Amino acid sequence: MASLALVATVLPAIPIDQCAAQTYAREDRTFVVSSAGPYTRIADALAAAPAHATITVRPGRYREPTVIVRRPVTISGMPGAELDGEGARELLVVAADSVTVRGLTFRNTGRSQVEDRAALRVTNALHCTIERNTFIDTFFGIYLAKVEGCRIHANRLTGPAGSQMLTGNGIHLWSSRDVTITDNVIRRHRDGIYFEFVRHGAAIGNESAGMHRYGLHFMFSDSCRYERNRFVENTSGVAVMYTNHVVMRGNDFSRNRGPAAYGLLLKEISDSELHDNRFRDNSIGLHLEGANRNQIAGNRFEGNGWGVRMMADAQDNLVEGNVFARNTFDVATNSRSSTSTFRGNWWDRYRGYDLDRNGRGDVPFAPVRLFATVATDAPATVLLLRSVLVDLLDLAERVVPMITPEGLVDAAPLMRTPQLRLVAATERP
Amino acid sequence: MIAPIALPHVATSPAPDHAMPTPGSVPPARLVVLHTARLVGRDLVRNRWLLSSALGFALVTELLIRLGGDGLRIVASLVNVVLAATPLVSAVFTVVYWHVAQDFVALLLAQPLRRSAVFAGVALGLVVPLAAAFVAGVGLPLVVHRSIDRDTARAAFTLLGCGVALTATFSGLALAIAVRSADRVRALGAVLALWGLLAIAYDGVVLFITTRFSDYALERPLLALAALNPIDLARVLLLLEVDRPMLLGYTGAVLERFFGGATGSILAGSVLLLWIVVPMWIAARGFARRDL
Numbered sequence: 001m002a003s004l005a006l007v008a009t010v011l012p013a014i015p016i017d018q019c020a021a022q023t024y025a026r027e028d029r030t031f032v033v034s035s036a037g038p039y040t041r042i043a044d045a046l047a048a049a050p051a052h053a054t055i056t057v058r059p060g061r062y063r064e065p066t067v068i069v070r071r072p073v074t075i076s077g078m079p080g081a082e083l084d085g086e087g088a089r090e091l092l093v094v095a096a097d098s099v100t101v102r103g104l105t106f107r108n109t110g111r112s113q114v115e116d117r118a119a120l121r122v123t124n125a126l127h128c129t130i131e132r133n134t135f136i137d138t139f140f141g142i143y144l145a146k147v148e149g150c151r152i153h154a155n156r157l158t159g160p161a162g163s164q165m166l167t168g169n170g171i172h173l174w175s176s177r178d179v180t181i182t183d184n185v186i187r188r189h190r191d192g193i194y195f196e197f198v199r200h201g202a203a204i205g206n207e208s209a210g211m212h213r214y215g216l217h218f219m220f221s222d223s224c225r226y227e228r229n230r231f232v233e234n235t236s237g238v239a240v241m242y243t244n245h246v247v248m249r250g251n252d253f254s255r256n257r258g259p260a261a262y263g264l265l266l267k268e269i270s271d272s273e274l275h276d277n278r279f280r281d282n283s284i285g286l287h288l289e290g291a292n293r294n295q296i297a298g299n300r301f302e303g304n305g306w307g308v309r310m311m312a313d314a315q316d317n318l319v320e321g322n323v324f325a326r327n328t329f330d331v332a333t334n335s336r337s338s339t340s341t342f343r344g345n346w347w348d349r350y351r352g353y354d355l356d357r358n359g360r361g362d363v364p365f366a367p368v369r370l371f372a373t374v375a376t377d378a379p380a381t382v383l384l385l386r387s388v389l390v391d392l393l394d395l396a397e398r399v400v401p402m403i404t405p406e407g408l409v410d411a412a413p414l415m416r417t418p419q420l421r422l423v424a425a426t427e428r429p
Numbered sequence: 430m431i432a433p434i435a436l437p438h439v440a441t442s443p444a445p446d447h448a449m450p451t452p453g454s455v456p457p458a459r460l461v462v463l464h465t466a467r468l469v470g471r472d473l474v475r476n477r478w479l480l481s482s483a484l485g486f487a488l489v490t491e492l493l494i495r496l497g498g499d500g501l502r503i504v505a506s507l508v509n510v511v512l513a514a515t516p517l518v519s520a521v522f523t524v525v526y527w528h529v530a531q532d533f534v535a536l537l538l539a540q541p542l543r544r545s546a547v548f549a550g551v552a553l554g555l556v557v558p559l560a561a562a563f564v565a566g567v568g569l570p571l572v573v574h575r576s577i578d579r580d581t582a583r584a585a586f587t588l589l590g591c592g593v594a595l596t597a598t599f600s601g602l603a604l605a606i607a608v609r610s611a612d613r614v615r616a617l618g619a620v621l622a623l624w625g626l627l628a629i630a631y632d633g634v635v636l637f638i639t640t641r642f643s644d645y646a647l648e649r650p651l652l653a654l655a656a657l658n659p660i661d662l663a664r665v666l667l668l669l670e671v672d673r674p675m676l677l678g679y680t681g682a683v684l685e686r687f688f689g690g691a692t693g694s695i696l697a698g699s700v701l702l703l704w705i706v707v708p709m710w711i712a713a714r715g716f717a718r719r720d721l
Binding site for chain 1: 629643673684
């Protein structure tokens with residue numbers, strides 16, 4: 001106990017949150033890296049440190065060969081502690097369980113056409129924590145492969161300036177379980193957050209903006225959750241594929257514009273929930289392809305070119321209690337029949353009445369305009385949008401439906417805009 | 430001295446004499462144009478049909494504002510109104526007014542005035558109040574309710590500009606028809622047919638071509654087709670303002686690249702201008718040769 005008291009007085013520079021670890025730590029369990037010593041390289045400190053030691057990195061720019069962590073340790077950077085890859089290599093590889101990396105700045109990995117070069121790579125590890133780090137000009141930011149129970153929190157990742165060919169993903173997960181990714185800010189990478197073969201992952205409160213490809217990209221990742229994230233101004237929006245039992249709640253998909261930009265593209269996504277999201281000013285708000293038995297409820301589709309585009313192979317979806325406002329086309333499809341159910345949505349184009357005052361319109365609303373169907377087949381016809389002729393044809397089709405799907409009607413559209421529980425993440429500077 | 434006998438709505442002694450020449454001398458053409466335009470314009474601002482068209486535009490705009498929606502949404506809804514209504518209103522009004530003003534024009538021509546100057550005066554006197562009625566009808570409610578902010582100002586100005594251009598174009602087309610026909614009903618029929626052709630049938634042909642040949646890269650031919658029809662050209666210019674997210678497909682990219690650049694804007698502007706100048710010129714020629 002005497003030595004413990006000594007630690008507390010001799011090393012006042014150690015942050016409070018490490019003091020818990022100090023209760024059983026001996027004096028030599030904290031290793032300080034700084035340009036003045038005792039260790040001038042992180043690798044030297046790691047070589048000396050036993051399991052469960054803490055390595056404190058003082059401010060300074062460290063240039064050293066790729067650092068490999070083989071024991072459970074905590075690496076804690078003080079503000080201004082930077083690892084510089086000099087454009088030539090990966091920076092930190094974690095190959096041990098229970099490693100924490102905190103407060104470091106990773107910089108300048110350079111690019112590679114042959115390997116997935118990452119600033120911070122974790123492989124075959126349990127229970128890692130990666131928090132409050134900064135990644136600048138890195139090819140891949142954080143790369144997790146075959147990990148379990150990891151936590152990625154409040155990191156800032158900014159990719160290099162340049163084209164899609166020259167960037168990797170911000171946070172990349174492959175074949176992992178039980179990983180939570182919270183409150184990270186990602187800019188200028190290829191994909192912001194990438195999941196492949198992940199189970200029980202959660203991405204919450206992240207912001208992924210200005211990606212060269214997708215803000216969020218996941219495949220074969222069942223039972224994952226995505227909540228309160230913002231996906232804004234990404235070249236192709238968000239595209240997710242081949243996954244079941246996904247929960248997507250309270251996300252904001254905005255201003256993803258371009259010929260192949262989707263607020264959200266669901267391809268072969270089934271038995272999933274899509275609740276309380278906001279789709280705003282996208283070329284295509286929500287696109288469903290081979291996506292079955294999904295619940296799409298309480299979302300707001302506003303100012304999109306296409307609100308919801310539901311292909312013929314998207315079946316038995318339930319679209320309920322959503323708001324459709326200011327979209328050029330609310331709903332489009334390439335099929336004459338529909339097995340999906342539209343019920344109790346609010347449509348700004350609805351002009352029905354409600355005689356029994358139950359809040360639901362008495363006249364069904366057919367959200368698919370003839371011209372939406374025509375434009376799905378022949379995209380060049382958008383040039384005729386707002387033509388008097390097209391409006392007349394739409395009107396004629398309304399009276400005698402011949403091309404638009406007869407079954408695709410909202411039998412009980414809402415008369416008033418519902419109060420939606422949109423809880424999109426707060427804006428960050 | 431111009432007597433107001435031919436004009437039902439002109440009050441007695443509308444014009445002060447100072448602008449008119451002493452008998453025997455030929456006044457400069459510019460003066461004749463301005464004076465005639467002023468007479469016609471003064472008559473028109475008291476015309477109840479013109480007033481009701483302005484009120485109609487104001488009513489529609491007011492309604493759209495009251496139904497809710499932000500500036501861009503109002504402009505977007507107005508696009509359909511402008512594309513369909515302004516050509517129709519200006520064309521029909523021009524034909525009707527031309528025939529009402531026959532005696533007045535005949536009287537003017539009894540003076541030692543050049544025909545081209547008289548015609549230019551009448552045309553100017555028609556187009557300016559018509560355009561003003563449209564701009565005031567649509568613009569005033571927008572200004573009063575402050576529906577237009579910095580972001581939507583461009584769209585609103587494009588809307589007003591296109592409306593004015595279409596007004597002038599269809600006024601010219603209507604004059605070209607009216608000066609050649611003594612029968613008011615036939616002229617009216619011809620004008621309505623022309624409107625139907627340009628506003629509706631033309632797009633039918635375009636739609637047919639687009640769907641029939643959808644396997645081909647049609648963007649450029651379609652662009653050319655749109656530029657040949659003033660209503661379509663105005664529509665495409667407005668689409669670029671109000672349906673931007675929609676137009677970000679390949680077609681939109683072609684449009685954007687074309688009309689976004691200097692060449693495209695100049696070309697669009699010149700085509701709209703041609704559509705005003707050429708019909709007016711045809712009308713003026715018809716008027717010059719006509720045996721009154």
